[in-house]
Amino acid sequence: MKQLIRLTVNDREYEVGVDPNTTLVDLLRGHLGLTGTKKGCDLGDCGACTVLLDGKAVNSCLVLAVQAGDRTVQTIEGLETAQGLHPLQQAFIEKGAIQCGFCSSGMILSAKELLDRSPHPAEPEIRRAISGNLCRCTGYQKIIEAIKDAAR
Amino acid sequence: MILPKFEFHEPTSISDACELMARHRGEARLLAGGTDLLVNMKKKVLNPKRLVSLGRIPELTQVERSNGTLWIGAGATVSAIAASAMVARDASALGLGARALGTPLIRNLATIGGNIGSARPAADLPPALIVYGAVLVLRSVAGERRLPIGEFFKGPGLTAAHEDELIAAVVIQVPAGYAGAGYLNLGVRKAQDCNIVNVASYLELDGRAEVIRAARVALGSVGPTPLRSPSAEAVLIGQKPTEALFDLAADAAQRDCMPILDFRGSAEYRRDMVGVLARRTLTMALAEARSRN
Ligand SMILES: Cc1cc2nc3c(=O)[nH]c(=O)nc-3n(C[C@H](O)[C@H](O)[C@H](O)COP(=O)(O)OP(=O)(O)OC[C@H]3O[C@@H](n4cnc5c(N)ncnc54)[C@H](O)[C@@H]3O)c2cc1C
Numbered sequence: 111m112k113q114l115i116r117l118t119v120n121d122r123e124y125e126v127g128v129d130p131n132t133t134l135v136d137l138l139r140g141h142l143g144l145t146g147t148k149k150g151c152d153l154g155d156c157g158a159c160t161v162l163l164d165g166k167a168v169n170s171c172l173v174l175a176v177q178a179g180d181r182t183v184q185t186i187e188g189l190e191t192a193q194g195l196h197p198l199q200q201a202f203i204e205k206g207a208i209q210c211g212f213c214s215s216g217m218i219l220s221a222k223e224l225l226d227r228s229p230h231p232a233e234p235e236i237r238r239a240i241s242g243n244l245c246r247c248t249g250y251q252k253i254i255e256a257i258k259d260a261a262r
Numbered sequence: 263m264i265l266p267k268f269e270f271h272e273p274t275s276i277s278d279a280c281e282l283m284a285r286h287r288g289e290a291r292l293l294a295g296g297t298d299l300l301v302n303m304k305k306k307v308l309n310p311k312r313l314v315s316l317g318r319i320p321e322l323t324q325v326e327r328s329n330g331t332l333w334i335g336a337g338a339t340v341s342a343i344a345a346s347a348m349v350a351r352d353a354s355a356l357g358l359g360a361r362a363l364g365t366p367l368i369r370n371l372a373t374i375g376g377n378i379g380s381a382r383p384a385a386d387l388p389p390a391l392i393v394y395g396a397v398l399v400l401r402s403v404a405g406e407r408r409l410p411i412g413e414f415f416k417g418p419g420l421t422a423a424h425e426d427e428l429i430a431a432v433v434i435q436v437p438a439g440y441a442g443a444g445y446l447n448l449g450v451r452k453a454q455d456c457n458i459v460n461v462a463s464y465l466e467l468d469g470r471a472e473v474i475r476a477a478r479v480a481l482g483s484v485g486p487t488p489l490r491s492p493s494a495e496a497v498l499i500g501q502k503p504t505e506a507l508f509d510l511a512a513d514a515a516q517r518d519c520m521p522i523l524d525f526r527g528s529a530e531y532r533r534d535m536v537g538v539l540a541r542r543t544l545t546m547a548l549a550e551a552r553s554r555n
């Protein structure tokens with residue numbers, strides 16, 4: 111039986127009916143059309159599905175949509191403002207930290223959680239913060255440089 | 263990967279959760295962070311008819327210290343435990359276990375109750391909890407009972423909890439002066455990895471005379487449950503802490519484990535690493551004990 115939930119995604123309120131076995135990543139991508147969040151392994155291993163749930167970076171493939179009811183979700187689509195791209199997004203472009211882009215939403219959101227909590231992190235802190243996000247093409251060095259750049 | 267269908271409940275108090283678990287005894291499972299359970303459901307290892315979520319029960323997430331005990335609600339996330347200054351000071355080995363678990367993304371979801379409840383032999387939090395002598399507060403409609411964590415694990419995925427019982431909290435007696443602990447885990451990578459071996463040690467010294475009054479060593483990933491090492495503990499108690507003594511204790515710990523061979527490592531390698539990690543965690547425990555007086 112579908113359950114009616116209310117949640118805030120990128121500052122917009124939604125009211126949706128979901129089956130209990132729908133995951134948050136499927137709600138975002140399939141029902142709300144927010145396909146910037148990627149789905150790789152669907153098992154918590156790759157971090158492609160990373161979103162911020164009440165400000166904390168989590169694997170949205172391991173959260174039920176119903177568990178996100180009455181909570182606040184931020185996805186990659188919510189980072190750009192009227193002033194333009196988020197400094198992290200800009201730095202990823204400038205430092206060549208994106209190739210196929212499949213890991214980028216997750217990388218950027220993990221980095222955002224870090225910078226929100228610790229605006230000038232040391233490199234080991236950056237490496238730790240993205241240790242749940244796998245990249246199969248760029249290599250991590252440029253990603254780390256981009257995050258350092260955004261923190262400057 | 264499609265999750266099997268289930269009925270979903272979200273109680274807002276521990277007693278309502280107990281009520282639901284009793285009413286649906288045998289067909290309901292507790293859902294905390296979901297990082298173990300949802301993976302098992304996606305892989306079709308488990309197929310519960312109902313899930314009772316603990317995610318909206320504020321009384322389950324408390325972490326507080328009173329009268330020399332540390333009370334950690336079962337719903338406390340691993341990241342909250344990793345970040346807690348109180349845990350770092352009063353139960354440092356637990357803090358190390360929390361920092362070693364999974365990835366930042368997993369730690370933001372995973373709970374201490376789920377780490378214990380899943381009863382994985384390689385789990386990161388049980389060894390430290392065992393050496394601190396932690397006690398589990400179990401709740402059901404029948405009331406509350408307390409069980410030392412060492413009596414809780416019965417085998418991979420198997421526990422002493424009744425079908426309708428939940429872990430409400432973990433209670434640790436804050437170690438006295440001249441007591442300390444250490445925890446180390448060995449995997450193939452630093453993050454996102456299942457442990458090959460993980461060990462926690464605890465030492466309590468007899469004040470300045472520096473005789474070991476109490477010693478506990480717990481070994482993970484080398485048996486069907488986390489194991490105490492009675493032989494290592496017997497070697498240590500009543501002696502002065504020296505490197506030579508820790509070598510003897512490490513050898514004894516190797517005799518108490520029952521490692522298996524799998525793709526992560528051979529049984530021989532695991533047994534050797536039990537010795538290495540036992541020696542190193544004893545050294546950590548001694549350093550902390552000397553600094554806490
Ligand atoms: C990518 C990945 C990496 C991981 N790495 C590690 C690691 O390095 N170290 C490690 O130890 N684990 C690891 N895990 C396993 C898992 O994340 C942890 O065991 C976690 O602590 C489980 O907690 P949870 O709250 O998510 O539990 P859930 O998945 O919600 O529950 C797990 C089990 O415990 C039961 N349960 C939950 N809460 C309670 C309660 N209060 N009382 C009684 N029973 C309860 C549930 O019914 C279920 O059977 C990893 C998992 C993933 C997906």
Ligand code: FES
Binds near residue numbers: 150156157159170
């Ligand atoms: S899709 Fe969620 S972690 Fe891989």
Ligand code: FES
Binds near residue numbers: 207210212213245248
């Ligand atoms: S850019 Fe392709 S996976 Fe990272």
